[in-house]
Amino acid sequence: MRRKITADSFSFVEQGLSEVYSIKIRKGRYKNVIFTFGKVTFNENKERDSLNIDFQFVVEEGNNRYSKEDLKTSAKFKNYIADILIYNIEEEYGKYDEYPAADIEESM
Numbered sequence: 001m002r003r004k005i006t007a008d009s010f011s012f013v014e015q016g017l018s019e020v021y022s023i024k025i026r027k028g029r030y031k032n033v034i035f036t037f038g039k040v041t042f043n044e045n046k047e048r049d050s051l052n053i054d055f056q057f058v059v060e061e062g063n064n065r066y067s068k069e070d071l072k073t074s075a076k077f078k079n080y081i082a083d084i085l086i087y088n089i090e091e092e093y094g095k096y097d098e099y100p101a102a103d104i105e106e107s108m
Helices: 068-072 075-093
Strands: 010-013 022-025 034-045 050-061
Touching (some): 022 075, 034 075, 050 075
Antiparallel strands (some): 022 034, 034 050
């Protein structure tokens, strides 16, 4: 189940000397948790006609409720940050249904 993620749900933050931005969650049970996405890959599942997103992440800081170690192994947390990833991809590149399929003729 996808949660309602908005631009107010998180913010990008700098972490020390890192060249990439981290994400700080601003609302909900994970408020103040800071994490960084690593490698993101897309895998097409032709049998199910779907696209799976796999990603790595590093928890930089936990919060009062969850330690870094708890978050690293939490399926709920991983699902939540997956929703943040999807939100960012859709904001940057648009949603699939915004771009209807086009007929492409192969020129010979």
